[in-house]
Amino acid sequence: MPPERRVGFAVMGLGRLALEEILPAFAECKAARPVALVSGSPEKARAVAAQHGIAADSVYGYDEVARLSENPAVQAVYVVTPNGRHRDNVLAVAKAGKHVLCEKPMANTSAEAREMVEACRAAGVKLMIAYRCQYEPFNREAVRLVRSGELGRPRVLEATNTQVQGPADQWRLKAALAGGGALPDIGLYCLNGVRAVLGEEPVEVFARIVNPQGDDRYAEIDETTVFMLRFPSGAIANCAASYGAHESKDLRIRLEKGWIDLENAFAYRGQRMRIARRKGDDEAVEELRLGAKNQFALEIDHFADCILQDHEPRTPGEEGVQDQVLMEAIYRSAREGTPVAI
Ligand code: NDP
Known part of the structure; x- marks a missing residue:
């Protein structure tokens, strides 16, 4: 143009x-x-x-x-x-x-x-x-493949987003400017990613927060937040976000007739996708190759x-509202130590 x-x-x-x-x-x-x-x-x-x-x-x-x-x-x-x-x-x-x-x-x-x-x-x-990530080609393909039904129904998902956080003098560690810690900053990719793949909304969340003792950086915000989402179809997603662990940003999807592993799912680049399809008692594993694109x-x-x-954009404001509602439920679950119905 x-x-x-x-x-x-x-x-x-x-x-x-x-x-x-x-x-x-x-x-x-x-x-x-x-x-x-x-x-x-x-x-x-x-x-x-x-x-x-x-x-x-x-x-x-x-x-x-x-x-x-x-x-x-x-x-x-x-x-x-x-x-x-x-x-x-x-x-x-x-x-x-x-x-x-x-x-x-x-x-x-x-x-x-x-x-x-x-x-x-x-x-x-x-x-x-x-x-x-909702515009990134490998993530798009994961969404398409799961929703196509070719691999049967999705049952268990695992989404991890970890990266070691830097020094204390930055807005990401202040609640007023960041709104939270690892959860809204990087855990959000897990939350939004599993919702996108499944195309349905969770009905229950259960979460735990673990903050290191005596580390001033985590006086106001969460360092490590792990949360489980239960979906109406019966699919379960286990998600983990941490500012304390070395970088890993992977999405793994287990379905009735195969699995999808998307390495670096939430990274700027370097996505690698392997797909397993059940063949009788065996399985065939394929690595998907797509041209590199700037997401x-x-x-x-x-x-x-x-x-x-x-x-209307694919990810309008309402999509952001839904994630904010779910993050509030995740924090509430961690605070109260019980599952929270949505
Ligand atoms: P930085 O701290 O590097 O930059 C933020 C910029 O915002 C500052 O340089 C400054 O620019 C401006 N700013 C305005 N008000 C303030 C304030 N009170 N304190 C500090 N800076 C202020 O942050 P990032 O660029 O890493 O993150 C910015 C946003 O992008 C966040 O919402 C973050 O979550 C998001 N993000 C998204 C990523 C993605 O992959 N989609 C990855 C990284 C971040 P100036 O001096 O020009 O006013």
Whole structure:
């Protein structure tokens, strides 16, 4: 698509994800281009604008978001700020009349998330939550294969997302800005991933949190959260998120007539998928090969296409609300030590 017909995005919050993944991903987009920045660091923003061919007068501060309404080149804003800022940021963008792509987790609470959905509806703008794995080809194939029924009914799923957390002086360890710890940051991929694969909603959750003793980093948030989800079909998902264990981001699905192992399911790259199919008393194992694609570019292009063609995104605000509701139930279960019905 020629540049002038592509959807113009403002990127809000120039931190690690925006600088290392999102802005570079625009180079691989077919329907989107970066045209503005919103940042609290004007000097950094000017340098980033120059690097990405964004006009110097299209750099805004957080208190200038209303002025986006005067810039017709901006059709959408990608919110990439800390979780606890998403609600205010999304409300401001909606008020400026721009479509919003908001990073995960959507917000700190389900009440905030509902407010965001309502604000975007009232403003007549689209809201999508950036669940990048739902745009990643191997994850898509896992969803397709499970839902096709070819391997029978799914019975047991295992989703793990672990990565060792850094030092204490960062927003991810502060409840007000992060909304929680390992659960909303990385466990959310397990939660959203198993819901996507099964295409149904859990009816019960059961969770445990384990925090290391005497580690100040986990005074406010969870280090390790393990949770079980029971689905109406009878499928069970065991999920684990931890800031204490070496990186692993895998999804394993056990079905009546086979299994699917998706290594690095929740990573930026490096997915590897093996599929086993029962053959009589034996099984045939196949490794699936798919071309490498940038999942951030696929996700951004999906939202751009939704704007151009007036479609509802695959992962709308309501999808984020549901995950917030479930995360609240997971925390409640861990607190009370009992299963919680949804
Ligand atoms: P960073 O801390 O690296 O960057 C956040 C940026 O937000 C800052 O650089 C700053 O940019 C801006 N900001 C605005 N208000 C604040 C504040 N009060 N404190 C700190 N920064 C602030 O975070 P990440 O880039 O890692 O994460 C940003 C969002 O993206 C989070 O919601 C996170 O969950 C999500 N994320 C998603 C991933 C994915 O794979 N989809 C992976 C990593 C993160 P500026 O100086 O320009 O204002």
